[in-house]
Amino acid sequence: MAGGARTAAEDPALVEVLAAGQVPLEMCPISNVRTGVVPDLAAHPIRAFFERGLLVTVNTDDPAMFDTSLAGEYRELARVHGFTRAEIRRLIENAARASWLPAGAKAELLGRLRADPGWAAFA
Numbered sequence: 001m002a003g004g005a006r007t008a009a010e011d012p013a014l015v016e017v018l019a020a021g022q023v024p025l026e027m028c029p030i031s032n033v034r035t036g037v038v039p040d041l042a043a044h045p046i047r048a049f050f051e052r053g054l055l056v057t058v059n060t061d062d063p064a065m066f067d068t069s070l071a072g073e074y075r076e077l078a079r080v081h082g083f084t085r086a087e088i089r090r091l092i093e094n095a096a097r098a099s100w101l102p103a104g105a106k107a108e109l110l111g112r113l114r115a116d117p118g119w120a121a122f123a
Contacts, residue, residue: 019054025049041081057098058073058091
């Protein structure tokens with residue numbers, strides 16, 4: 001990476017490429033804190049990447065090792081970064097879009113999510 005950058009957040013040119021190509025970013029915030037990639041959750045670049053329009057998804061890495069769950073990841077992002085329900089919904093939809101499912105299966109999954117009565121709570 002340019003200038004010896006360790007992460008994409010440290011390389012603005014790479015962030016531009018990721019945004020332009022809508023390259024999916026599987027982010028594991030709690031794992032990143034526990035492994036020392038970032039000093040704390042507030043320092044994690046997920047909010048900046050999300051607001052920049054990158055295709056961000058949230059993942060757990062290894063739930064047992066890092067004592068987390070996907071629900072826990074979303075809860076902490078809401079608490080620390082102020083992610084709203086609608087933004088969390090977008091993160092979940094990003095995950096469906098970024099999946100390796102064939103295009104038709106992705107559309108079906110997104111349709112099922114949006115048709116679920118509980119999904120409206122995330123609007």
